[in-house]
Amino acid sequence: MIDKLEMFIALAREQHFRKAAEDRGVTQPTLSTALKQLEDQLGVLLVRRGSRFHGLTPEGERALEWARRIVGDMRSMKEEMRAARLVGLSGHMRIAVIPTALTMVQELTAPFAEENPNITLSIMSGSSIEILSLIDNLEIDVGITYLDHEPLGRVVSVPLYKERYCLVFAQDYPVENRKSITWQEIGSLPLCLLSPEMQNRRIIDSYLKNAGTAVRPRLESNSMVSLLSNVLTGKWVSVMPERFIDTFRQGMALKAIPVIEPEVSHIVGLVAADREPHTPGIGALLALARRRVQCAQAPYRLQT
Numbered sequence: 001m002i003d004k005l006e007m008f009i010a011l012a013r014e015q016h017f018r019k020a021a022e023d024r025g026v027t028q029p030t031l032s033t034a035l036k037q038l039e040d041q042l043g044v045l046l047v048r049r050g051s052r053f054h055g056l057t058p059e060g061e062r063a064l065e066w067a068r069r070i071v072g073d074m075r076s077m078k079e080e081m082r083a084a085r086l087v088g089l090s091g092h093m094r095i096a097v098i099p100t101a102l103t104m105v106q107e108l109t110a111p112f113a114e115e116n117p118n119i120t121l122s123i124m125s126g127s128s129i130e131i132l133s134l135i136d137n138l139e140i141d142v143g144i145t146y147l148d149h150e151p152l153g154r155v156v157s158v159p160l161y162k163e164r165y166c167l168v169f170a171q172d173y174p175v176e177n178r179k180s181i182t183w184q185e186i187g188s189l190p191l192c193l194l195s196p197e198m199q200n201r202r203i204i205d206s207y208l209k210n211a212g213t214a215v216r217p218r219l220e221s222n223s224m225v226s227l228l229s230n231v232l233t234g235k236w237v238s239v240m241p242e243r244f245i246d247t248f249r250q251g252m253a254l255k256a257i258p259v260i261e262p263e264v265s266h267i268v269g270l271v272a273a274d275r276e277p278h279t280p281g282i283g284a285l286l287a288l289a290r291r292r293v294q295c296a297q298a299p300y301r302l303q304t
Contacts, residue, residue: 002074004038005067007031008046012064013137015053072138072275079279090118093281094140096126099224100163100200100240101144101268103247108144108160108270112288119281127222128199135273141282146199147269155271158289162265163241165204166256170234175255182261187213192227192236195220203266204239211261228254 003024011020011031021031039046046060047053056064079091093112097105102125109121126134131143132153147157167181167189187208193215194201205215219236221227228248230236245256270289272282 001038001041002071004034005071007034008038008067009064009071009137011035011047011053012056012060013139015055017053068136068138069275072273075138076275076277076279079281089116089280089284091279091281092120092122093142093285095121095123095142095144096131096134096140097123097144098128098131098146098200098268099125099194099198099222100244102224103244104161105144107292108285108289111292112285115288116281116284125223127197129197131271135271141279142270142272142285144268144270146203147267147271149199149203149266152271154274156274156286157269157271158286158293159267159269160289160293161243161268163243163268164263164265165239165259166242166245167237167259168228168231168240168245168254168256169237170232171253171255173234173237173255175237175257178257180258180260183207183211183259184213184261186237186239186259187211187215189237190235191217192219192221192230192238193217194224194227195222198222200241207259207262207264228252 007020007024007026010023011017014020014023017031018028021028024031026034035047042059042063044059044063045057046063048055048057095105095109102123105123109123113119113121124140126143128145128150131140131145132155134140135143135155136153144160146163147159167186169175193204196202196205201220208215219227219230221230224240224244227238227240231238232253239259240256242256242258245254248254249256270286272278272286277283278286
């Protein structure tokens with residue numbers, strides 16, 4: 001049954017029979033047969049069939065929620081049983097992070113790796129929407145994303161820090177010697193920003209729009225490193241989180257001043273599927289994040 005549910009989840013994610021079969025390492029006829037057997041067991045049609053994938057039926061959409069829950073619980077049970085056999089945790093942890101938080105993820109991964117030397121880690125960059133989708137589809141274990149700007153869905157979250165914004169420019173860029181700049185003034189500068197699918201870009205767009213200025217970036221990228229390299233040419237400026245730019249300011253010919261009117265911040269935090277119990281690895285990482293928040297005496301509580 002678990003194998004069939006995993007094939008069903010793969011089909012819902014890939015929306016293509018051949019790609020789903022390749023993802024699960026089986027032939028397309030094997031996947032089709034497994035899905036038909038699953039439908040027979042449940043007594044409902046799950047998939048709209050034709051010459052190609054045409055989506056899930058309403059019953060299929062509901063069954064997908066159960067499939068994710070059951071497969072997630074099975075993985076949690078396997079991890080817990082393995083932890084019970086071994087001394088300490090082991091396995092692999094998959095983490096997806098919004099681009100603006102990539103420089104801080106080591107504040108979690110370094111102590112986590114020290115506490116759990118038998119767990120390996122992989123880190124990927126993704127948009128906030130991608131991160132939530134990857135969690136839903138069991139493709140990652142946890143994500144680091146914004147907690148307070150767009151709906152999160154059914155996740156458990158631990159706030160980590162507040163993201164504040166600066167105008168970033170090369171040292172020789174012709175900007176007056178000043179201590180801050182307004183959102184309205186930024187609108188007239190040659191901006192390079194994250195691409196529109198990124199939540200950080202949607203946040204910046206909203207503040208520029210509220211300031212009465214149109215969003216007209218001269219350059220867009222889904223990579224913060226790419227934006228930095230272009231800022232360093234002196235041809236563009238950018239709006240970046242203060243915490244991110246502080247990582248690179250030393251040793252680089254960069255300057256940064258706060259963006260005001262309004263001076264704003266957004267909470268970035270760790271998220272995982274709202275499922276109990278979590279795998280031992282996910283539980284340990286959530287616990288570590290909570291301890292760090294408590295030690296920092298953060299002015300907000302765990303959000304669920």
